[in-house]
Amino acid sequence: MTGLTDSATPRICAYFSVGRNYLKVLRAIRAEEPNARLCAMVPAGYPVSEAEASVADEIIETQLARYSAWNVPACLRLVRQLRAGRYDVFVVMFDSTELQVLSSLAGARRRSYCTMDGRLVPLTAPIPRVLAGAVARTVRGRLAYALLWLAVRVLRVRGQKETPKLDA
Protein backbone atom coordinates (compact mmCIF):
# COMPACT_ATOMS: atom_id res chain seq x y z
CA MET A 1 0.00 0.00 0.00
CA THR A 2 1.45 3.40 -0.91
CA GLY A 3 -0.88 5.52 1.15
CA LEU A 4 -4.29 5.63 2.73
CA THR A 5 -5.56 8.59 0.75
CA ASP A 6 -4.76 10.89 -2.17
CA SER A 7 -4.92 14.03 -0.04
CA ALA A 8 -1.63 15.73 0.83
CA THR A 9 -2.58 16.30 4.49
CA PRO A 10 -5.47 13.97 5.21
CA ARG A 11 -7.32 13.88 8.53
CA ILE A 12 -7.08 10.38 9.88
CA CYS A 13 -8.90 9.05 12.92
CA ALA A 14 -7.57 6.01 14.79
CA TYR A 15 -10.42 4.66 16.89
CA PHE A 16 -9.40 2.88 20.09
CA SER A 17 -10.79 -0.50 21.15
CA VAL A 18 -9.68 -2.57 24.13
CA GLY A 19 -6.67 -4.45 22.81
CA ARG A 20 -2.92 -4.56 22.74
CA ASN A 21 -2.15 -2.99 19.40
CA TYR A 22 -3.31 0.64 19.60
CA LEU A 23 0.22 2.03 19.54
CA LYS A 24 0.98 -0.29 16.64
CA VAL A 25 -2.06 1.10 14.79
CA LEU A 26 -0.92 4.70 15.35
CA ARG A 27 2.60 3.89 14.21
CA ALA A 28 1.36 2.01 11.14
CA ILE A 29 -0.75 4.99 10.11
CA ARG A 30 2.11 7.42 10.71
CA ALA A 31 4.38 5.23 8.58
CA GLU A 32 1.83 5.20 5.75
CA GLU A 33 0.91 8.87 5.98
CA PRO A 34 3.73 10.89 7.57
CA ASN A 35 2.03 14.23 6.73
CA ALA A 36 -1.43 13.33 7.93
CA ARG A 37 -3.19 14.98 10.84
CA LEU A 38 -3.59 11.95 13.04
CA CYS A 39 -6.38 12.04 15.62
CA ALA A 40 -6.33 9.38 18.30
CA MET A 41 -9.91 8.83 19.38
CA VAL A 42 -9.87 7.27 22.82
CA PRO A 43 -12.51 6.58 25.47
CA ALA A 44 -13.22 9.17 28.16
CA GLY A 45 -10.56 8.97 30.86
CA TYR A 46 -8.15 6.88 28.81
CA PRO A 47 -4.57 7.21 30.11
CA VAL A 48 -2.72 8.17 26.94
CA SER A 49 0.86 6.92 27.04
CA GLU A 50 3.80 9.12 26.13
CA ALA A 51 4.49 6.96 23.08
CA GLU A 52 0.89 7.30 21.86
CA ALA A 53 0.89 11.05 22.46
CA SER A 54 4.13 11.43 20.54
CA VAL A 55 2.73 9.70 17.44
CA ALA A 56 -0.72 11.35 17.38
CA ASP A 57 -1.28 15.04 16.56
CA GLU A 58 -4.48 15.26 18.52
CA ILE A 59 -6.13 13.23 21.27
CA ILE A 60 -9.93 13.26 21.27
CA GLU A 61 -12.02 11.59 23.93
CA THR A 62 -15.38 9.98 23.28
CA GLN A 63 -18.20 10.85 25.67
CA LEU A 64 -18.32 7.43 27.33
CA ALA A 65 -15.58 5.08 28.46
CA ARG A 66 -17.41 2.12 26.97
CA TYR A 67 -20.10 1.68 24.33
CA SER A 68 -22.58 -1.10 23.87
CA ALA A 69 -24.51 -1.73 20.66
CA TRP A 70 -27.67 -1.95 22.81
CA ASN A 71 -27.24 1.64 24.05
CA VAL A 72 -28.58 3.13 20.84
CA PRO A 73 -28.74 6.84 21.94
CA ALA A 74 -25.11 6.74 23.08
CA CYS A 75 -24.07 5.06 19.82
CA LEU A 76 -25.89 7.71 17.80
CA ARG A 77 -24.09 10.44 19.75
CA LEU A 78 -20.79 8.66 19.03
CA VAL A 79 -21.61 8.53 15.31
CA ARG A 80 -22.44 12.25 15.36
CA GLN A 81 -19.12 12.97 17.06
CA LEU A 82 -17.26 10.91 14.45
CA ARG A 83 -19.02 12.55 11.52
CA ALA A 84 -18.36 16.01 12.96
CA GLY A 85 -14.65 15.24 12.77
CA ARG A 86 -14.85 15.08 8.95
CA TYR A 87 -12.13 12.51 8.67
CA ASP A 88 -10.71 11.41 5.35
CA VAL A 89 -9.73 8.03 6.73
CA PHE A 90 -11.14 6.10 9.67
CA VAL A 91 -9.03 3.28 11.12
CA VAL A 92 -10.23 0.70 13.63
CA MET A 93 -8.24 -1.91 15.53
CA PHE A 94 -10.20 -5.00 14.50
CA ASP A 95 -12.49 -6.12 11.69
CA SER A 96 -15.39 -7.15 13.93
CA THR A 97 -18.92 -6.65 12.66
CA GLU A 98 -19.53 -3.82 15.17
CA LEU A 99 -16.38 -1.91 14.19
CA GLN A 100 -17.04 -2.38 10.49
CA VAL A 101 -20.52 -0.94 10.90
CA LEU A 102 -19.19 1.92 13.02
CA SER A 103 -16.51 2.71 10.46
CA SER A 104 -19.16 2.80 7.73
CA LEU A 105 -21.20 5.29 9.73
CA ALA A 106 -18.21 7.51 10.54
CA GLY A 107 -18.53 9.40 7.26
CA ALA A 108 -14.91 8.94 6.19
CA ARG A 109 -14.11 8.42 2.53
CA ARG A 110 -11.83 5.49 3.32
CA ARG A 111 -11.67 3.11 6.20
CA SER A 112 -9.25 0.42 7.28
CA TYR A 113 -8.46 -1.90 10.12
CA CYS A 114 -5.03 -2.70 11.45
CA THR A 115 -3.96 -6.32 11.84
CA MET A 116 -2.11 -7.43 14.97
CA ASP A 117 1.17 -7.38 13.07
CA GLY A 118 0.64 -3.76 11.98
CA ARG A 119 -0.72 -4.08 8.43
CA LEU A 120 -3.47 -1.67 7.38
CA VAL A 121 -6.18 -3.50 5.48
CA PRO A 122 -8.93 -1.54 3.67
CA LEU A 123 -12.53 -2.16 4.71
CA THR A 124 -14.74 -1.91 1.65
CA ALA A 125 -17.93 -3.82 2.39
CA PRO A 126 -21.11 -1.75 2.81
CA ILE A 127 -23.19 -2.27 5.95
CA PRO A 128 -25.69 -4.75 4.38
CA ARG A 129 -22.83 -6.94 3.19
CA VAL A 130 -21.14 -6.74 6.60
CA LEU A 131 -24.35 -7.82 8.32
CA ALA A 132 -25.04 -10.53 5.75
CA GLY A 133 -21.51 -11.82 6.22
CA ALA A 134 -21.99 -11.95 9.99
CA VAL A 135 -25.21 -13.93 9.59
CA ALA A 136 -23.60 -16.30 7.08
CA ARG A 137 -20.66 -16.86 9.40
CA THR A 138 -22.93 -17.64 12.31
CA VAL A 139 -24.97 -20.12 10.26
CA ARG A 140 -21.84 -21.79 8.94
CA GLY A 141 -20.33 -21.87 12.43
CA ARG A 142 -23.42 -23.44 13.99
CA LEU A 143 -23.53 -26.11 11.30
CA ALA A 144 -19.84 -26.87 11.73
CA TYR A 145 -20.28 -27.02 15.49
CA ALA A 146 -23.14 -29.49 15.12
CA LEU A 147 -20.97 -31.73 12.94
CA LEU A 148 -18.10 -31.53 15.40
CA TRP A 149 -20.42 -32.31 18.28
CA LEU A 150 -21.67 -35.40 16.43
CA ALA A 151 -18.13 -36.53 15.60
CA VAL A 152 -17.03 -36.16 19.23
CA ARG A 153 -20.12 -37.80 20.73
CA VAL A 154 -20.54 -40.66 18.27
CA LEU A 155 -17.00 -41.56 17.26
CA ARG A 156 -15.11 -42.53 20.41
CA VAL A 157 -11.45 -43.25 21.04
CA ARG A 158 -11.40 -46.95 21.88
CA GLY A 159 -9.24 -48.89 24.33
CA GLN A 160 -8.95 -46.04 26.83
CA LYS A 161 -9.97 -46.29 30.46
CA GLU A 162 -11.46 -42.88 31.10
CA THR A 163 -10.60 -42.40 34.73
CA PRO A 164 -9.49 -38.85 35.20
CA LYS A 165 -7.10 -38.39 38.06
CA LEU A 166 -5.28 -35.25 39.04
CA ASP A 167 -1.84 -35.93 37.64
CA ALA A 168 -0.81 -32.51 38.84
Place this chain on the structure above:
Amino acid sequence: MRIALVDLFFSWPPHGGADADLYHTVLGLQALGHEVHLFVAGCVASWERGTVDAAELPFPATLLDFAPREVNPRVMPARFRQAVDAWRPDVVFAGDGFFLKPYVVQALADYPLVSRYYAYELTCHRDHCMFKNGAPCPANYLRTPNACRTCALEGVVGEEVRRWRFHSWTEEYLAAHAFMPGYHARVVASLRCCNAIVVYNRIQKRLLEGLHGNVHIVPGGVNTDAFTFRPLPEKTRNARKAILMTGRVEDPVKGLHTLREAGERLAQERDDFEIRVTHTDFTINNAWFKAIGWHDHDAIMGLYQEADVCVVPSVWEEPFGLVAVEAMASGRPVCVSRVGGLQDIVVHGETGFIFDREDSAGLARHLAMLLDDAGLRRRMGEAGRKRAEREYDWQRLVAKHYPPLLEGLVT
Protein backbone atom coordinates in the same frame (compact mmCIF):
# COMPACT_ATOMS: atom_id res chain seq x y z
CA MET B 1 26.72 -30.76 15.45
CA ARG B 2 24.19 -29.43 12.93
CA ILE B 3 20.92 -28.70 14.67
CA ALA B 4 17.74 -27.80 12.78
CA LEU B 5 15.04 -26.15 14.87
CA VAL B 6 11.49 -26.13 13.56
CA ASP B 7 8.69 -23.99 14.95
CA LEU B 8 5.13 -23.50 13.79
CA PHE B 9 4.63 -20.17 15.58
CA PHE B 10 7.93 -18.41 16.15
CA SER B 11 7.74 -14.61 16.02
CA TRP B 12 10.31 -11.97 16.86
CA PRO B 13 9.87 -9.65 18.72
CA PRO B 14 8.28 -12.39 20.80
CA HIS B 15 4.57 -12.86 21.25
CA GLY B 16 5.13 -14.96 24.35
CA GLY B 17 7.47 -17.04 26.45
CA ALA B 18 7.77 -19.85 23.89
CA ASP B 19 9.26 -17.48 21.31
CA ALA B 20 11.77 -16.08 23.81
CA ASP B 21 12.64 -19.61 24.91
CA LEU B 22 13.37 -20.81 21.41
CA TYR B 23 15.29 -17.66 20.46
CA HIS B 24 17.66 -17.96 23.42
CA THR B 25 17.98 -21.72 23.01
CA VAL B 26 19.13 -21.20 19.42
CA LEU B 27 21.56 -18.47 20.51
CA GLY B 28 22.86 -20.66 23.33
CA LEU B 29 23.40 -23.66 21.06
CA GLN B 30 25.18 -21.42 18.57
CA ALA B 31 27.41 -20.08 21.34
CA LEU B 32 28.32 -23.67 22.23
CA GLY B 33 29.73 -24.08 18.73
CA HIS B 34 26.85 -25.92 17.10
CA GLU B 35 25.69 -25.07 13.60
CA VAL B 36 22.06 -24.04 13.94
CA HIS B 37 19.26 -23.22 11.52
CA LEU B 38 15.73 -22.22 12.43
CA PHE B 39 12.82 -23.15 10.16
CA VAL B 40 9.68 -21.14 10.90
CA ALA B 41 6.16 -21.37 9.53
CA GLY B 42 4.69 -18.09 8.34
CA CYS B 43 1.20 -17.34 7.08
CA VAL B 44 0.15 -13.96 5.80
CA ALA B 45 -3.38 -14.43 7.16
CA SER B 46 -2.20 -15.07 10.71
CA TRP B 47 -0.37 -12.56 12.90
CA GLU B 48 0.30 -15.38 15.37
CA ARG B 49 2.42 -17.39 12.96
CA GLY B 50 5.89 -16.38 11.86
CA THR B 51 5.76 -12.59 12.24
CA VAL B 52 9.49 -12.29 11.82
CA ASP B 53 12.13 -10.96 9.48
CA ALA B 54 14.47 -13.92 9.13
CA ALA B 55 17.29 -11.67 7.90
CA GLU B 56 17.17 -9.64 11.12
CA LEU B 57 17.74 -12.63 13.40
CA PRO B 58 21.25 -13.20 14.82
CA PHE B 59 21.26 -16.78 13.54
CA PRO B 60 20.40 -18.42 10.19
CA ALA B 61 16.67 -18.86 9.70
CA THR B 62 14.25 -19.73 6.94
CA LEU B 63 10.67 -18.52 6.90
CA LEU B 64 8.44 -21.04 5.15
CA ASP B 65 5.42 -19.17 3.82
CA PHE B 66 2.12 -21.01 3.84
CA ALA B 67 -1.09 -19.88 2.23
CA PRO B 68 -4.05 -20.24 4.63
CA ARG B 69 -5.26 -23.37 2.79
CA GLU B 70 -1.78 -24.90 3.12
CA VAL B 71 -1.91 -24.87 6.90
CA ASN B 72 -2.91 -28.52 6.99
CA PRO B 73 -1.47 -31.95 7.91
CA ARG B 74 -0.52 -32.71 4.31
CA VAL B 75 1.34 -29.62 3.09
CA MET B 76 2.91 -28.27 6.28
CA PRO B 77 4.83 -31.40 7.37
CA ALA B 78 5.99 -32.04 3.78
CA ARG B 79 7.35 -28.49 3.40
CA PHE B 80 9.17 -28.67 6.71
CA ARG B 81 10.63 -32.06 5.79
CA GLN B 82 11.79 -30.77 2.41
CA ALA B 83 13.46 -27.71 3.94
CA VAL B 84 15.12 -29.68 6.73
CA ASP B 85 16.31 -32.40 4.33
CA ALA B 86 17.98 -29.77 2.18
CA TRP B 87 19.98 -28.54 5.18
CA ARG B 88 20.98 -32.08 6.36
CA PRO B 89 21.01 -31.71 10.14
CA ASP B 90 22.36 -34.20 12.69
CA VAL B 91 19.54 -33.46 15.11
CA VAL B 92 16.12 -31.83 14.82
CA PHE B 93 14.60 -29.80 17.64
CA ALA B 94 10.83 -29.31 17.40
CA GLY B 95 9.65 -26.12 19.08
CA ASP B 96 6.20 -24.61 19.45
CA GLY B 97 3.11 -25.91 17.68
CA PHE B 98 -0.41 -26.94 18.55
CA PHE B 99 -2.48 -29.63 16.84
CA LEU B 100 -0.38 -29.81 13.66
CA LYS B 101 2.86 -30.38 15.52
CA PRO B 102 2.40 -34.18 15.83
CA TYR B 103 2.21 -34.38 12.02
CA VAL B 104 5.38 -32.30 11.63
CA VAL B 105 7.18 -34.35 14.28
CA GLN B 106 6.25 -37.59 12.51
CA ALA B 107 7.44 -36.19 9.18
CA LEU B 108 10.86 -35.57 10.76
CA ALA B 109 11.03 -38.88 12.61
CA ASP B 110 13.98 -40.17 10.55
CA TYR B 111 16.23 -37.70 12.35
CA PRO B 112 17.31 -37.84 15.99
CA LEU B 113 14.51 -35.73 17.37
CA VAL B 114 14.00 -33.57 20.46
CA SER B 115 10.57 -32.07 21.08
CA ARG B 116 9.98 -29.15 23.45
CA TYR B 117 6.55 -28.62 25.04
CA TYR B 118 5.83 -25.18 26.44
CA ALA B 119 2.46 -25.59 28.16
CA TYR B 120 -0.14 -28.38 28.29
CA GLU B 121 -0.74 -28.48 24.53
CA LEU B 122 -0.39 -32.28 24.53
CA THR B 123 -2.78 -32.90 27.37
CA CYS B 124 -5.45 -30.21 27.14
CA HIS B 125 -7.57 -29.66 24.02
CA ARG B 126 -9.64 -26.96 25.64
CA ASP B 127 -6.99 -24.22 25.82
CA HIS B 128 -3.65 -25.89 26.79
CA CYS B 129 -4.10 -24.67 30.37
CA MET B 130 -5.56 -27.76 32.11
CA PHE B 131 -7.63 -25.39 34.17
CA LYS B 132 -11.39 -25.51 34.23
CA ASN B 133 -14.18 -24.10 36.40
CA GLY B 134 -11.71 -22.28 38.62
CA ALA B 135 -9.55 -25.33 39.42
CA PRO B 136 -6.84 -27.51 37.89
CA CYS B 137 -8.43 -30.08 35.58
CA PRO B 138 -7.86 -33.75 36.46
CA ALA B 139 -8.34 -34.91 32.86
CA ASN B 140 -5.45 -35.47 30.44
CA TYR B 141 -6.04 -35.99 26.71
CA LEU B 142 -3.39 -38.68 26.56
CA ARG B 143 -5.30 -40.74 29.15
CA THR B 144 -8.86 -39.44 28.94
CA PRO B 145 -9.22 -38.49 25.28
CA ASN B 146 -13.00 -38.73 25.05
CA ALA B 147 -13.58 -36.48 28.06
CA CYS B 148 -11.08 -33.97 26.67
CA ARG B 149 -12.62 -34.02 23.19
CA THR B 150 -15.98 -33.13 24.68
CA CYS B 151 -14.42 -30.46 26.89
CA ALA B 152 -12.71 -28.80 23.88
CA LEU B 153 -16.10 -28.11 22.33
CA GLU B 154 -17.33 -26.54 25.58
CA GLY B 155 -14.40 -24.13 25.62
CA VAL B 156 -12.74 -21.70 23.27
CA VAL B 157 -12.81 -24.12 20.31
CA GLY B 158 -16.59 -24.48 20.43
CA GLU B 159 -17.04 -20.75 20.93
CA GLU B 160 -14.83 -19.83 17.98
CA VAL B 161 -16.32 -22.47 15.68
CA ARG B 162 -19.83 -21.20 16.43
CA ARG B 163 -18.74 -17.64 15.56
CA TRP B 164 -16.66 -18.99 12.65
CA ARG B 165 -13.76 -16.74 13.61
CA PHE B 166 -10.62 -18.48 14.72
CA HIS B 167 -7.34 -17.92 16.41
CA SER B 168 -4.56 -20.34 15.55
CA TRP B 169 -5.53 -22.79 18.33
CA THR B 170 -8.92 -23.47 16.76
CA GLU B 171 -7.57 -23.14 13.24
CA GLU B 172 -5.10 -25.97 13.89
CA TYR B 173 -7.73 -27.98 15.81
CA LEU B 174 -9.91 -28.05 12.69
CA ALA B 175 -7.06 -28.45 10.20
CA ALA B 176 -5.52 -31.34 12.12
CA HIS B 177 -8.91 -33.06 12.62
CA ALA B 178 -8.10 -33.18 16.31
CA PHE B 179 -11.77 -33.87 17.03
CA MET B 180 -11.56 -37.27 15.32
CA PRO B 181 -10.75 -40.36 17.40
CA GLY B 182 -7.76 -41.27 15.24
CA TYR B 183 -5.94 -38.11 16.30
CA HIS B 184 -5.22 -39.59 19.72
CA ALA B 185 -3.17 -42.46 18.27
CA ARG B 186 -1.26 -39.96 16.14
CA VAL B 187 -0.32 -37.84 19.16
CA VAL B 188 0.89 -40.91 21.08
CA ALA B 189 2.84 -42.12 18.03
CA SER B 190 4.42 -38.69 17.56
CA LEU B 191 5.57 -38.71 21.17
CA ARG B 192 7.12 -42.15 20.77
CA CYS B 193 9.07 -41.19 17.67
CA CYS B 194 10.88 -38.46 19.63
CA ASN B 195 14.23 -39.47 21.09
CA ALA B 196 13.85 -36.96 23.88
CA ILE B 197 11.13 -34.71 25.22
CA VAL B 198 11.84 -31.42 26.98
CA VAL B 199 9.37 -29.85 29.41
CA TYR B 200 9.49 -27.04 31.97
CA ASN B 201 8.51 -28.70 35.23
CA ARG B 202 7.77 -31.85 37.24
CA ILE B 203 4.04 -31.67 36.63
CA GLN B 204 4.46 -31.77 32.85
CA LYS B 205 6.91 -34.66 33.21
CA ARG B 206 4.49 -36.62 35.38
CA LEU B 207 1.75 -36.20 32.78
CA LEU B 208 3.93 -38.07 30.27
CA GLU B 209 4.79 -40.96 32.59
CA GLY B 210 4.44 -44.32 30.86
CA LEU B 211 4.37 -42.71 27.42
CA HIS B 212 7.99 -41.66 27.07
CA GLY B 213 11.05 -42.73 29.02
CA ASN B 214 13.35 -39.84 28.16
CA VAL B 215 11.71 -36.67 29.44
CA HIS B 216 14.00 -33.83 30.52
CA ILE B 217 13.09 -30.86 32.66
CA VAL B 218 14.74 -27.73 31.34
CA PRO B 219 13.46 -24.51 32.91
CA GLY B 220 13.18 -21.33 30.93
CA GLY B 221 15.70 -18.55 31.33
CA VAL B 222 16.22 -14.84 31.18
CA ASN B 223 18.60 -12.59 29.34
CA THR B 224 20.47 -11.17 32.34
CA ASP B 225 22.24 -8.63 30.13
CA ALA B 226 18.95 -7.14 28.92
CA PHE B 227 17.13 -7.33 32.26
CA THR B 228 19.69 -5.32 34.15
CA PHE B 229 19.86 -4.96 37.90
CA ARG B 230 19.20 -1.51 39.21
CA PRO B 231 18.92 -1.04 42.99
CA LEU B 232 15.51 -0.16 44.33
CA PRO B 233 14.91 3.59 44.46
CA GLU B 234 15.11 5.09 47.94
CA LYS B 235 11.61 5.92 49.13
CA THR B 236 10.34 7.39 52.34
CA ARG B 237 8.12 5.20 54.48
CA ASN B 238 4.94 6.92 53.32
CA ALA B 239 5.89 7.31 49.65
CA ARG B 240 3.84 5.31 47.17
CA LYS B 241 5.45 2.02 46.25
CA ALA B 242 4.68 0.34 42.97
CA ILE B 243 3.44 -3.26 42.93
CA LEU B 244 3.71 -4.61 39.40
CA MET B 245 1.99 -7.48 37.59
CA THR B 246 3.00 -8.00 33.97
CA GLY B 247 2.12 -10.47 31.20
CA ARG B 248 -1.28 -11.50 29.85
CA VAL B 249 -3.04 -10.25 32.95
CA GLU B 250 -6.49 -10.19 31.30
CA ASP B 251 -6.38 -13.99 31.07
CA PRO B 252 -8.36 -15.31 34.08
CA VAL B 253 -5.78 -18.06 34.72
CA LYS B 254 -3.22 -15.37 35.53
CA GLY B 255 -5.05 -14.59 38.78
CA LEU B 256 -5.45 -10.83 38.59
CA HIS B 257 -8.52 -11.17 40.83
CA THR B 258 -6.29 -12.45 43.65
CA LEU B 259 -4.03 -9.40 43.40
CA ARG B 260 -7.03 -7.09 43.23
CA GLU B 261 -8.52 -8.66 46.37
CA ALA B 262 -5.17 -8.35 48.14
CA GLY B 263 -5.08 -4.68 47.07
CA GLU B 264 -8.55 -4.15 48.57
CA ARG B 265 -7.33 -5.60 51.86
CA LEU B 266 -4.25 -3.38 51.83
CA ALA B 267 -6.26 -0.29 50.86
CA GLN B 268 -8.33 -0.64 54.04
CA GLU B 269 -5.20 -0.02 56.09
CA ARG B 270 -2.83 2.06 54.00
CA ASP B 271 -2.46 4.28 50.97
CA ASP B 272 1.28 4.04 50.33
CA PHE B 273 1.05 1.67 47.35
CA GLU B 274 -0.12 1.53 43.77
CA ILE B 275 -0.81 -1.66 41.85
CA ARG B 276 0.20 -1.45 38.19
CA VAL B 277 -0.95 -4.12 35.76
CA THR B 278 -0.39 -4.48 32.02
CA HIS B 279 -4.14 -4.54 31.37
CA THR B 280 -5.68 -2.74 28.42
CA ASP B 281 -9.05 -2.03 30.04
CA PHE B 282 -8.44 1.12 32.06
CA THR B 283 -12.09 1.28 33.22
CA ILE B 284 -11.05 -1.00 36.08
CA ASN B 285 -8.74 1.70 37.51
CA ASN B 286 -9.22 3.27 40.93
CA ALA B 287 -7.11 5.25 43.42
CA TRP B 288 -4.63 2.44 44.01
CA PHE B 289 -5.12 0.24 40.93
CA LYS B 290 -3.79 1.28 37.55
CA ALA B 291 -4.10 -0.50 34.21
CA ILE B 292 -1.08 0.70 32.26
CA GLY B 293 -1.86 -0.98 28.95
CA TRP B 294 0.05 -3.57 27.00
CA HIS B 295 3.81 -3.04 26.86
CA ASP B 296 6.08 -4.74 24.38
CA HIS B 297 9.13 -6.78 25.31
CA ASP B 298 11.53 -3.84 25.45
CA ALA B 299 9.23 -1.55 27.41
CA ILE B 300 8.66 -4.23 30.05
CA MET B 301 12.27 -3.86 31.22
CA GLY B 302 11.61 -0.25 32.20
CA LEU B 303 8.48 -1.24 34.13
CA TYR B 304 10.47 -3.58 36.34
CA GLN B 305 12.98 -0.83 37.06
CA GLU B 306 10.19 1.46 38.26
CA ALA B 307 8.55 -1.22 40.42
CA ASP B 308 9.23 -1.92 44.09
CA VAL B 309 7.60 -5.36 44.25
CA CYS B 310 6.41 -7.79 41.56
CA VAL B 311 3.55 -10.25 41.83
CA VAL B 312 2.69 -13.36 39.79
CA PRO B 313 -0.61 -14.63 41.25
CA SER B 314 -1.37 -17.32 38.61
CA VAL B 315 -4.07 -19.84 39.43
CA TRP B 316 -3.28 -22.43 36.74
CA GLU B 317 -0.27 -24.70 36.93
CA GLU B 318 1.98 -22.16 35.22
CA PRO B 319 4.52 -24.23 33.23
CA PHE B 320 7.38 -21.88 33.94
CA GLY B 321 6.67 -18.26 34.92
CA LEU B 322 8.98 -16.12 32.83
CA VAL B 323 7.79 -12.85 34.36
CA ALA B 324 8.93 -13.99 37.83
CA VAL B 325 12.45 -14.64 36.52
CA GLU B 326 12.49 -11.33 34.65
CA ALA B 327 11.51 -9.51 37.85
CA MET B 328 14.23 -11.34 39.80
CA ALA B 329 16.81 -10.49 37.14
CA SER B 330 15.77 -6.85 37.50
CA GLY B 331 16.48 -7.07 41.23
CA ARG B 332 12.91 -6.98 42.46
CA PRO B 333 11.34 -9.13 45.19
CA VAL B 334 8.61 -11.38 43.77
CA CYS B 335 5.46 -12.80 45.34
CA VAL B 336 4.21 -15.86 43.47
CA SER B 337 1.44 -18.38 43.97
CA ARG B 338 2.26 -21.98 44.84
CA VAL B 339 1.58 -23.40 41.36
CA GLY B 340 3.47 -25.19 38.59
CA GLY B 341 6.96 -23.97 37.81
CA LEU B 342 6.55 -20.73 39.80
CA GLN B 343 7.14 -22.43 43.13
CA ASP B 344 10.53 -23.67 41.88
CA ILE B 345 11.65 -20.21 40.80
CA VAL B 346 11.16 -18.22 43.99
CA VAL B 347 12.89 -19.22 47.23
CA HIS B 348 10.35 -18.39 49.93
CA GLY B 349 11.71 -15.82 52.37
CA GLU B 350 14.89 -15.32 50.35
CA THR B 351 14.02 -13.95 46.90
CA GLY B 352 10.36 -13.28 47.60
CA PHE B 353 7.31 -15.01 49.02
CA ILE B 354 5.13 -17.92 47.94
CA PHE B 355 1.45 -17.86 48.82
CA ASP B 356 -1.30 -20.42 48.23
CA ARG B 357 -3.37 -20.26 45.06
CA GLU B 358 -6.03 -17.51 45.32
CA ASP B 359 -5.01 -16.71 48.91
CA SER B 360 -5.45 -12.96 48.72
CA ALA B 361 -5.10 -12.60 52.50
CA GLY B 362 -1.71 -14.34 52.40
CA LEU B 363 -0.60 -12.21 49.47
CA ALA B 364 -1.73 -9.02 51.25
CA ARG B 365 0.27 -10.05 54.32
CA HIS B 366 3.44 -10.60 52.30
CA LEU B 367 2.95 -7.36 50.37
CA ALA B 368 2.48 -5.44 53.62
CA MET B 369 5.77 -6.84 54.93
CA LEU B 370 7.56 -5.78 51.77
CA LEU B 371 5.95 -2.34 51.66
CA ASP B 372 6.94 -1.73 55.29
CA ASP B 373 10.55 -2.78 55.00
CA ALA B 374 12.80 -1.18 52.38
CA GLY B 375 15.73 -3.28 53.60
CA LEU B 376 13.80 -6.50 53.04
CA ARG B 377 12.85 -5.40 49.53
CA ARG B 378 16.46 -4.60 48.75
CA ARG B 379 17.84 -7.84 50.23
CA MET B 380 15.29 -9.99 48.42
CA GLY B 381 15.84 -8.12 45.17
CA GLU B 382 19.59 -8.64 45.37
CA ALA B 383 19.16 -12.32 46.24
CA GLY B 384 16.76 -12.67 43.32
CA ARG B 385 19.25 -11.15 40.92
CA LYS B 386 21.97 -13.53 42.11
CA ARG B 387 19.62 -16.50 41.73
CA ALA B 388 18.61 -15.37 38.24
CA GLU B 389 22.27 -15.10 37.21
CA ARG B 390 23.13 -18.47 38.76
CA GLU B 391 20.14 -20.57 37.73
CA TYR B 392 18.33 -18.84 34.88
CA ASP B 393 20.87 -17.04 32.73
CA TRP B 394 20.18 -18.34 29.21
CA GLN B 395 23.77 -19.07 28.23
CA ARG B 396 24.46 -21.00 31.43
CA LEU B 397 21.14 -22.79 31.22
CA VAL B 398 21.64 -24.02 27.66
CA ALA B 399 25.25 -24.98 28.41
CA LYS B 400 24.13 -26.98 31.45
CA HIS B 401 21.16 -28.88 30.02
CA TYR B 402 21.55 -29.34 26.28
CA PRO B 403 25.04 -30.81 25.66
CA PRO B 404 24.38 -34.06 27.58
CA LEU B 405 20.92 -34.32 26.03
CA LEU B 406 22.17 -33.83 22.46
CA GLU B 407 25.21 -36.09 22.86
CA GLY B 408 22.91 -38.84 24.10
CA LEU B 409 20.99 -38.62 20.83
CA VAL B 410 23.85 -39.01 18.38
CA THR B 411 25.95 -41.61 20.20
